[in-house]
Amino acid sequence: MALFQLSRRDALILALFALVVVTMPVWTAPFGANYPGLMQKFAIYAIFAIGFNILFGLTGYLSFGHAAFLGVGSYTAVWSFKLLTMDALPALLLAVLVSGLFALVIGFLSLRRSGIYFSILTLAFAQMSYNLAYSVLTPITNGETSLQLTMQDPRVIDLAFSERGVGLPTASLFGVTLSGLSGFYFCAVVLLIAFFFAQKVFASPFGMMLRGIKSNQMRMSYTGFNTRPYALTAFVISGMYAGLAGALLAVTDPLAGAERMQWTASGEVVLMTILGGVGTLIGPVMGAWLIKYFENIFSSFNEGILSRFFDFVPEPLHDTVVAISSKFVGEGWQLTLGLLFVFVVVFLPGGIMEGVRRIGALFRRRGSPPKADAMRVQPAE
Amino acid sequence: MTTSERNVVLHVDDVSKNFGGLHALADIDLEVEQGKTHAIIGPNGAGKSTLLNVIIGRLAPTSGAVVFDGQVLTGKKPHQINQLGVARVFQTPEIFPELTVLQNVMVPAFARRDGAFRVNVLRSVEGEAALRDEAEAILEDVGLAARRVSHAGALSRGDKRRMELAMCLIQHPRLLLLDEPTAGMSRHDTNTTIELLQKIKARGMTKVIIEHDMHVVFSLADKISVLSGGRIIAEGLPDEVRGNVKVQEAYLGGAHRLEAVH
Ligand SMILES: Nc1ncnc2c1ncn2[C@@H]1O[C@H](COP(=O)(O)OP(=O)(O)O)[C@@H](O)[C@H]1O
Ligand SMILES: [Mg+2]
Numbered sequence: 001m002a003l004f005q006l007s008r009r010d011a012l013i014l015a016l017f018a019l020v021v022v023t024m025p026v027w028t029a030p031f032g033a034n035y036p037g038l039m040q041k042f043a044i045y046a047i048f049a050i051g052f053n054i055l056f057g058l059t060g061y062l063s064f065g066h067a068a069f070l071g072v073g074s075y076t077a078v079w080s081f082k083l084l085t086m087d088a089l090p091a092l093l094l095a096v097l098v099s100g101l102f103a104l105v106i107g108f109l110s111l112r113r114s115g116i117y118f119s120i121l122t123l124a125f126a127q128m129s130y131n132l133a134y135s136v137l138t139p140i141t142n143g144e145t146s147l148q149l150t151m152q153d154p155r156v157i158d159l160a161f162s163e164r165g166v167g168l169p170t171a172s173l174f175g176v177t178l179s180g181l182s183g184f185y186f187c188a189v190v191l192l193i194a195f196f197f198a199q200k201v202f203a204s205p206f207g208m209m210l211r212g213i214k215s216n217q218m219r220m221s222y223t224g225f226n227t228r229p230y231a232l233t234a235f236v237i238s239g240m241y242a243g244l245a246g247a248l249l250a251v252t253d254p255l256a257g258a259e260r261m262q263w264t265a266s267g268e269v270v271l272m273t274i275l276g277g278v279g280t281l282i283g284p285v286m287g288a289w290l291i292k293y294f295e296n297i298f299s300s301f302n303e304g305i306l307s308r309f310f311d312f313v314p315e316p317l318h319d320t321v322v323a324i325s326s327k328f329v330g331e332g333w334q335l336t337l338g339l340l341f342v343f344v345v346v347f348l349p350g351g352i353m354e355g356v357r358r359i360g361a362l363f364r365r366r367g368s369p370p371k372a373d374a375m376r377v378q379p380a381e
Numbered sequence: 382m383t384t385s386e387r388n389v390v391l392h393v394d395d396v397s398k399n400f401g402g403l404h405a406l407a408d409i410d411l412e413v414e415q416g417k418t419h420a421i422i423g424p425n426g427a428g429k430s431t432l433l434n435v436i437i438g439r440l441a442p443t444s445g446a447v448v449f450d451g452q453v454l455t456g457k458k459p460h461q462i463n464q465l466g467v468a469r470v471f472q473t474p475e476i477f478p479e480l481t482v483l484q485n486v487m488v489p490a491f492a493r494r495d496g497a498f499r500v501n502v503l504r505s506v507e508g509e510a511a512l513r514d515e516a517e518a519i520l521e522d523v524g525l526a527a528r529r530v531s532h533a534g535a536l537s538r539g540d541k542r543r544m545e546l547a548m549c550l551i552q553h554p555r556l557l558l559l560d561e562p563t564a565g566m567s568r569h570d571t572n573t574t575i576e577l578l579q580k581i582k583a584r585g586m587t588k589v590i591i592e593h594d595m596h597v598v599f600s601l602a603d604k605i606s607v608l609s610g611g612r613i614i615a616e617g618l619p620d621e622v623r624g625n626v627k628v629q630e631a632y633l634g635g636a637h638r639l640e641a642v643h
Pocket of ligand 1: 400403405423424425426427428429430431432
């Protein structure tokens with residue numbers, strides 16, 4: 001069936017990516033990042049960034065409000081847990097649906113403008129959602145205390161089949177509890193599905209039309225395309241990805257707070273995408289992992305760890321090196337991330353993926369001896 | 382002869398366009414017959430591009446209307462006008478610089494086949510062999526086959542024009558508007574383009590062409606309108622216009638012979 005077909009190259013990339021994701025507990029161990037809570041975040045924010053990139057990377061429309069859809073996804077999932085069942089699938093489906101509707105409305109209004117005005121509109125709508133969650137909408141969001149599970153939740157589907165247990169339930173999939181490593185593997189499978197769908201979009205005529213909009217929207221109109229619904233569809237798809245990510249956050253920890261919708265969270269996904277490589281499939285994933293790693297691991301480094309790390313430095317210098325480098329870890333992690341970001345934007349405008357490409361090209365030139373035909377001068381045209 | 386006997390497909394009906402106090406177009410009437418090539422010549426700033434902008438829906442006329450094949454174009458959106466079979470080559474090439482040459486030509490083919498909006502994520506572009514073959518054939522026609530994997534932004538100005546022409550031709554438009562299609566081209570490429578335009582004329586495509594190169598105009602035009610200061614000051618068969626003294630004065634300030642203009 002056409003739905004499940006990929007080009008040979010894309011199929012290979014998907015297989016390699018699946019291998020990397022599934023073996024995450026192994027290769028994160030040397031970095032001290034192999035605990036399930038963090039790996040779940042790696043998978044979830046990768047989904048968020050992949051979806052964001054379908055809008056930003058393909059159409060060029062830069063949204064500064066995508067955290068709103070993440071928040072809507074979380075709230076919807078928690079409500080699904082409270083009202084229906086602790087099973088994750090209905091929560092994910094409902095979250096994707098509701099965040100998609102939400103994105104349809106916000107996208108419809110925001111896409112009446114382009115460029116910086118579009119960005120500001122999305123930012124305004126997201127801040128509005130954030131403030132509403134703390135004020136008018138507290139019956140739905142539970143305001144500052146966050147939306148949580150309680151012992152009185154109706155959970156009509158679950159309780160029709162079984163007695164209410166002791167203590168708060170955890171999310172599950174067909175009766176299998178999703179926590180710790182099983183929670184990670186659930187997120188990992190969803191990530192792979194999300195990645196596969198992004199590959200389909202990138203390779204499709206629809207994806208090519210989105211690239212056309214980014215490249216020259218005016219030409220698209222005079223070529224016969226109604227560009228607004230194309231951009232809106234991309235906006236809704238990326239809103240659904242965000243909602244899916246938000247729902248997974250709720251699956252791994254059944255709690256939804258409005259801070260998830262704050263503008264800093266919207267900015268973070270922009271950074272992830274730019275850092276990794278706008279418009280590439282893998283780039284946003286790398287960006288997401290890097291930023292989540294910094295936020296969770298780098299920020300916990302202290303002088304003790306540094307002192308051991310710099311053991312090889314001779315004594316008179318040792319303390320100075322530790323003192324200086326300690327400014328860049330721990331609470332200073334954002335400084336390092338900021339510098340890294342500046343470095344990437346200035347020297348690698350295509351993000352980490354451009355770095356990877358350049359290194360690859362370097363190796364190819366070094367690795368294979370120049371063949372006769374490679375030496376031949378290209379004929380002038 | 383009445384209009385229907387002459388089979389007029391494009392009517393520009395009493396169109397005026399003001400930019401503030403500037404009358405860029407004043408009471409323009411134009412009739413283009415099916416399958417014919419109608420050239421518009423005139424000095425810089427005469428309003429030639431503005432006239433095409435009004436036809437294509439980029440600018441709304443201050444008054445008047447444009448009718449193509451019984452459909453009023455005025456008030457329609459650019460994509461709707463294109464879907465009625467009107468395509469345009471712009472004075473400064475409007476292309477997709479980040480896409481490859483082949484992709485640039487395939488995108489318009491999708492607009493023709495799938496209409497103004499269709500979400501097609503099931504198939505891959507790679508799997509669209511028929512459209513790709515068609516795009517490659519047209520690139521062959523315009524002499525760009527060797528550049529099909531290049532990024533369009535890296536092409537020379539003349540090559541961009543030829544590619545933009547290919548982007549229009551793949552749509553098989555019923556009306557093709559060309560705004561100085563050979564500007565910036567070498568003599569050789571200009572001649573290739575003339576041959577190509579003569580070939581598509583044989584297929585019955587109606588064309589409106591703005592051109593400064595009189596060699597191109599007299600090679601292609603069935604009829605010529607001379608625009609100056611937003612008004613049509615002369616109109617007729619090529620030979621009639623060539624000998625028109627008023628035209629020579631308006632167009633050349635009387636300084637050169639018409640044939641020598643580039
Ligand atoms: N969008 C616009 N806004 C204001 N003035 C314009 C605009 N487009 C064209 N003009 C003016 O209208 C006149 C005709 O321009 P144009 O149609 O481009 O001339 P041509 O193509 O014959 O050289 C010029 O004086 C030009 O400056
Ligand atoms: Mg002009």
